[in-house]
Amino acid sequence: MTTSEPGPPGQSPVNRREPQVDLPANRRERKKLETRAALEQAALRLFAEKGYENTTVEEISAAADVAVRTFFRYFSSKQHVLFGDVAHQRISHLRAALAASPPDETPLHAVGAVLDALDLDQDEQEQIVVRLRLLEQQPSLIGMYLMLNYELRETVSEFVANRTGLPTDHFYPLLLAGAAVTSWDVALHTWLADTSGTAILADLRRTAFGALTAGLPETPTAPAVTAPPAG
Template sequence: MQAEESPPTGRRERKKRETRLALTAAALRLALEKGPDNVTVEEISEAADVSVRTFFNYFSHKEHAILGRDPDDLALALRRVREAPAGQSPFTTMRMIVAKVLDDLEDVEKHETAISQRIDLLMRSPNLLAQFVVLSAEDERELAAALGARMGEPPGSPRPKLIVGATTMAVRVAMEQRRAGSDRSLRQLVDEAFLLFADGLDPAFDKTSLDRTDQEGQE
């Protein structure tokens, strides 16, 4: 009986994914054509051939659709943090999560094009940028909390927050490099950024400078 019920469940999940992808594709296309601030939820829904009510089943704001927001991505990342091998370092765990996301992309070049387009839109729309900052901060807080719990860090510890922040920055810089015309893959650029963080961005950092003011350091 359970085996007979599995296919419908699979079809429902595929349908939900197809609807979400249709909405994000329509939202991105319209935002590129008209500007993100000039697009309405009604227009996105019509372009995706769904009702406005259906739109709000998937996204709270039109900006979330334009950004390609998928809450399942965060849920999956949180699960991977919790299920990471016990002896794995926290920064390695974050690197494996990012690598898995990149591996899961069915069409990397197409996805990277969408990323580049969204970055362009972010630079042109203060509203879109504000939503992106809010979403990123929320995701980072949840990931840092999960990573901190796995590390045994006390609540509010800066270490897991810095690790998650470094991961976000590594991906962001890699995307910017791709957008600037790098012929290296996004995966290669992300790995390079992780290595730089892991090895220490500035091994020659003068720790005694922490006890000096800027003016004293210049004298």
């Protein structure tokens, strides 16, 4: 903004430009967040009303009062807007956290510690509730939920295989990865079914992971192989 200051007697005022404050950038960021939230809310409402398969990107965009091209600036697909960043970013966060775990940690301890560190906060839990309720109403979406779990399991098994030098299809990486994902899945559904409102999601997940990994050794061992009978 330009302001005028009195100049020397008999001369015109001196114009000075004040320092620019970065408010426009802040406003742009707020606008982006608002647009993203509007698209998510419109999509979830339409999915619940019309069904996921019967809802188009054009309808979501119209309900949020934005252009279709704007939708694709924020989401790559209907599936992306369905599960949101809380699910999709969980995979990338999990991969990064596992890669950053101390190299001297056993895989069992590293996976458990990372799961603890990535437990959902209150806002993320609220987002998950909305989406799980929608899954209950639209069973056709369960396949997408299972695909996310598959990606989570692959992420953990790849880490365990790299940490131990075992192939990704070895029983130990697969068991540990399966325990990690199953503990998350069981905790979510148990927590969602709790009508008292006293269940704590992180505690449920931790308890489930402990129970599922109780028989796993810190150091992987090969399973016993029985020779086939002579024929």
